[in-house]
Amino acid sequence: MSELNRRQLLKTSVACAAGALLAPSAATVAEGQPASGSPAEGVYQVASTPTPRRNRIHQSVCRWCYQKIALEDLCVAGAQMGLKGIDLLKPEEYEIPRKYGLICTMGYAEGGDIRKGLNRVENHDAIEAGLRKNVPLAAKAGVPNVITFSGNREGMSDEEGAKNTIIGLKRLRSLMEDNGVILNLELLNSKRDHHDYMCDHTAWGVRVMEEVNSKNIKLLYDIYHMQIMEGDLIATIKENIKWIGHFHTGGVPGRHELNNTQEVTWAAVMEGIASTGYQAYVAHEFIPTADPLTSLRQAVDLCDV
DSSP states (O other), X not given: OOHHHHHHHHHHHHHHHHGGGSOGGGGSEEEEEEOTTOSXXXXXXXXXXXXXXOOSSEEEEEGGGGTTSOHHHHHHHHHHHTOOEEEEEOGGGTTGGGGGTOEEEEEOOSOOOSSSOTTSGGGHHHHHHHHHXXXXXXXXXXXXXXXXXXXXXXXXXXXXXXXXXXXXXXXXXXXHHHHTOEEEEEOOOTTTTSTXXXXXXXXXXXXXXXXXXXXXXXXXXXXXXXXXHTOXXXXXXXXXGGGEEEEEEOOTTTSOOSSTTSSSOHHHHHHHHHHTTXXXXXXXXXXXXXXXXXXXXXXXXXXXX
16 A cells, blocks of 8 residues: 555544544645645645634643544644644654644653652753753744653652752753743642652642742643642632643543533633633643544533633
């Protein structure tokens, strides 16, 4: 089978699996026809008209939740749904969404990992080296955000971990500000999914942000994780929006679809976010249990307040 035919077969298969999600013309891209008014040279026009959105909430989707769908096919579907981008891509993937009128809304950039992060001084050199290599690539590709982590406690006090994280982030301020990219420290739950993770409460993260005090270093507020750890979502978001650079979603319990089986009232949370004037991205990070693109479209519709 030729490469052209193989690519076409992949796109057709995904379109069929999605059923009514994609009109037949949206399953392919008009080859060689750059979109007018596109954000970058080489962007290709998705054949069908994207679903119009209110754009009070700029929505994206996390790549890792849709591994069985080819990235380019996820871009096609996302563009048709009215998404703005794809979240959590590797540096070699940063440019791919731009062909479909999207961007990589958050990238991996070798900024440490969940267990080994900024709360230990001995990790700082490697984290800085990774970010110095990849942040310029993110800036070049128009990626507005990259991700980093606190690391696990492993017997360390939260006070010592905060001090070390502040030291590490201050080393990175000029890198992020000079490149115009935001480094986001993720808030995760330590109750169910990431036992012993240090940055597990908003107050700890905000304290670190206040000390670092950079417009290019913020928190990734994961709504799923913070509902598990502390609840009080809307008030907490409104009080601390200055320090929040990015959001992730996920149904509670289970990190599955955003629907009426979940304890979070998603439309109300999105309304709360929109009311602050927040203009960055909310990326869906849930694991579908039903048809993945149907579940994604339902989430996008629900959060389009």
